[in-house]
Amino acid sequence: MATHSYTSRRELEQHSFPPAVALLVPLSAIVLQALLPRPFPRLVILDLPLIVTVFFAVSRRNPVAGTLTGAAIGLLQDALTNQPIGVNGMAKSVIGYIAASIGIQVDVDTLTTRVLINFVFFLLNSFLLFLINRRLLGLTSFHIQWVHELIRAAINTAVALPIFFLLDNTKRRE
Amino acid sequence: MESFFTRFKNVLVLVAILLAQTIGLAIQVRRPVESGAPDGGKVTLIRYWAVSIVTPFERFFHGIGSTVRGGWSNYIDLRHTRQQNHDLQQQIARLRIEQAALAEDAIQGHRLQSLLDFQQHYVATTVAAQVIGTSGNDLSRVIYIDKGEADHLKTDMAVITPDGIVGKLRDVFPHTAQVLLINDQTSGAGVLLASTRIRAILRGSTTGRILINNLTPDARIKPGEQVLTSGGDQVYPRGLPVGTIDSIATDPDHQPYTLIQLHPAANLNQLEEVLVITGTQSDLPVQAKKDLAAGAATAEAQAAQKQLADQQAAEAAARSAAQIVADRLPSLHDLDQPGASATPATPGAAAAAPGGVVPHPLPTIHPDRYTQGTTPPAADLKPGAAEDKSSGSIPQSTAPPPATPEPAVPKIKKPQPPKDTEPPSTTQNPNPGTDKPNQ
Numbered sequence: 001m002a003t004h005s006y007t008s009r010r011e012l013e014q015h016s017f018p019p020a021v022a023l024l025v026p027l028s029a030i031v032l033q034a035l036l037p038r039p040f041p042r043l044v045i046l047d048l049p050l051i052v053t054v055f056f057a058v059s060r061r062n063p064v065a066g067t068l069t070g071a072a073i074g075l076l077q078d079a080l081t082n083q084p085i086g087v088n089g090m091a092k093s094v095i096g097y098i099a100a101s102i103g104i105q106v107d108v109d110t111l112t113t114r115v116l117i118n119f120v121f122f123l124l125n126s127f128l129l130f131l132i133n134r135r136l137l138g139l140t141s142f143h144i145q146w147v148h149e150l151i152r153a154a155i156n157t158a159v160a161l162p163i164f165f166l167l168d169n170t171k172r173r174e
Numbered sequence: 175m176e177s178f179f180t181r182f183k184n185v186l187v188l189v190a191i192l193l194a195q196t197i198g199l200a201i202q203v204r205r206p207v208e209s210g211a212p213d214g215g216k217v218t219l220i221r222y223w224a225v226s227i228v229t230p231f232e233r234f235f236h237g238i239g240s241t242v243r244g245g246w247s248n249y250i251d252l253r254h255t256r257q258q259n260h261d262l263q264q265q266i267a268r269l270r271i272e273q274a275a276l277a278e279d280a281i282q283g284h285r286l287q288s289l290l291d292f293q294q295h296y297v298a299t300t301v302a303a304q305v306i307g308t309s310g311n312d313l314s315r316v317i318y319i320d321k322g323e324a325d326h327l328k329t330d331m332a333v334i335t336p337d338g339i340v341g342k343l344r345d346v347f348p349h350t351a352q353v354l355l356i357n358d359q360t361s362g363a364g365v366l367l368a369s370t371r372i373r374a375i376l377r378g379s380t381t382g383r384i385l386i387n388n389l390t391p392d393a394r395i396k397p398g399e400q401v402l403t404s405g406g407d408q409v410y411p412r413g414l415p416v417g418t419i420d421s422i423a424t425d426p427d428h429q430p431y432t433l434i435q436l437h438p439a440a441n442l443n444q445l446e447e448v449l450v451i452t453g454t455q456s457d458l459p460v461q462a463k464k465d466l467a468a469g470a471a472t473a474e475a476q477a478a479q480k481q482l483a484d485q486q487a488a489e490a491a492a493r494s495a496a497q498i499v500a501d502r503l504p505s506l507h508d509l510d511q512p513g514a515s516a517t518p519a520t521p522g523a524a525a526a527a528p529g530g531v532v533p534h535p536l537p538t539i540h541p542d543r544y545t546q547g548t549t550p551p552a553a554d555l556k557p558g559a560a561e562d563k564s565s566g567s568i569p570q571s572t573a574p575p576p577a578t579p580e581p582a583v584p585k586i587k588k589p590q591p592p593k594d595t596e597p598p599s600t601t602q603n604p605n606p607g608t609d610k611p612n613q
Contacts, residue, residue: 082314
């Protein structure tokens with residue numbers, strides 16, 4: 001009987017995705033993010049690209065891949081705004097890196113962990129955007145409303161859970 | 175060395191990516207940035223690539239949505255359309271009357287502006303565009319429209335709706351364009367308070383509110399006042415509606431100034447179609463001139479109609495007054511034929527006269543010297559006769575006064591009862607001066 005030995009959790013549960021999924025899912029998130037607020041203005045509170053960034057980062061459990069995925073999604077998101085290109089890119093790069101690093105250490109497939117990491121990463125994203133705008137860009141008029149950010153994090157966490165379960169079906173176990 | 179890069183590969187990749195983006199940010203914000211100004215060439219190119227990737231999907235989904243929505247609203251959901259059409263017709267009629275009322279003032283104002291060589295910019299040409307997408311970020315309030323350079327759009331062109339201004343074109347691509355909304359934090363516009371004529375600068379905010387924060391406290395500025403574009407920013411033509419003042423408060427960050435919050439005239443959250451102003455002119459557009467001429471013609475027609483109606487009403491009133499006077503004048507009654515005068519010629523004449531038939535006076539019960547027909551003619555009067563109360567009679571005369579004055583003949587006539595009255599059945603007052611009947 002053959003015996004298997006795993007040196008780390010990363011080797012135990014590392015997932016990959018088909019190229020079509022890896023390309024189309026982030027693109028769909030960005031397109032939906034641009035389309036939905038037009039008929040439903042209140043949906044601008046969602047951040048679908050960040051949900052996708054976190055999902056791919058924690059699923060791949062590869063900090064480099066998470067960083068690059070976050071940077072690509074964030075830069076594409078910036079290009080559609082009137083902000084300088086790189087604001088969301090930097091924030092999502094950091095989040096992708098941290099999410100992938102956490103995914104190596106913690107089991108992120110349980111519901112509780114997913115709720116927790118989504119909520120924390122949305123707050124972290126708001127904090128990073130505040131730092132970049134306030135410190136790097138020098139926008140002194142940029143304020144952050146923490147109550148609003150807490151609500152945003154809660155709503156996005158609620159939206160992220162079904163999306164995570166949907167995207168779980170696209171995983172390709174290696 | 176190799177082991178160092180292998181060991182810290184993840185962190186080094188993160189640092190490299192962050193460093194690259196930081197340098198990119200520094201390059202972008204190094205140039206003098208005006209609020210809402212377009213990007214540099216390289217950044218525009220990156221944005222163009224991104225927009226080229228995303229826009230086809232947006233057009234596709236927008237087309238599907240428009241088709242479904244159009245099919246539903248144009249072929250299925252036609253309830254109340256007839257009533258709506260009727261209401262709109264009534265609204266058009268009302269607006270035509272209002273247009274006629276304002277046309278003369280507008281023509282006069284335009285003539286005076288021409289005399290004073292006043293440079294006014296009127297909207298001459300516009301391009302209608304549909305909104306196909308947004309930035310998807312609540313920190314960046316921009317929208318994308320389905321028209322671009324191919325439709326002769328350029329940066330800094332004003333974007334409006336019939337309700338008010340929306341924003342301006344920030345980036346223009348071949349077949350699409352990015353519109354910076356007026357409630358974006360980098361947006362601004364020169365505005366004019368409609369009633370107080372105070373000029374101010376409007377700015378957006380991170381929360382999407384539209385603010386004026388360069389005015390000192392002024393008691394004349396009240397909530398509800400309309401705000402218009404001033405034309406001073408060289409983007410928005412003068413006189414376009416911006417919104418109304420929502421609230422006025424002290425600005426905590428800039429203490430001497432007030433923080434005036436506006437409610438935008440256009441619904442910036444749900445924009446479907448917008449108009450891009452592609453050209454202005456100092457003269458009134460042809461269509462506006464036609465509208466003004468039509469309004470002036472309507473006003474003249476209304477004035478003529480009113481004059482005619484007034485004239486007819488005056489004539490009717492004159493006729494009516496003459497009829498009333500004719501019916502009420504006592505001279506028209508023949509005293510000799512009381513029955514004939516009391517009876518109208520036609521049965522409906524009495525009812526037709528507003529005052530009815532003047533009743534014949536009843537016989538006097540206690541005639542005195544003031545009773546009609548009891549006053550003797552002047553020729554019959556004798557000086558001092560009135561003071562002769564010994565006879566206890568009432569002087570009376572039935573003869574009309576002579577046409578030519580004759581010398582007065584002292585003559586005392588016996589008192590006679592009036593011709594058309596019965597003699598009083600009661601005893602006459604022996605003392606007429608007391609005018610008190612005996613009991």
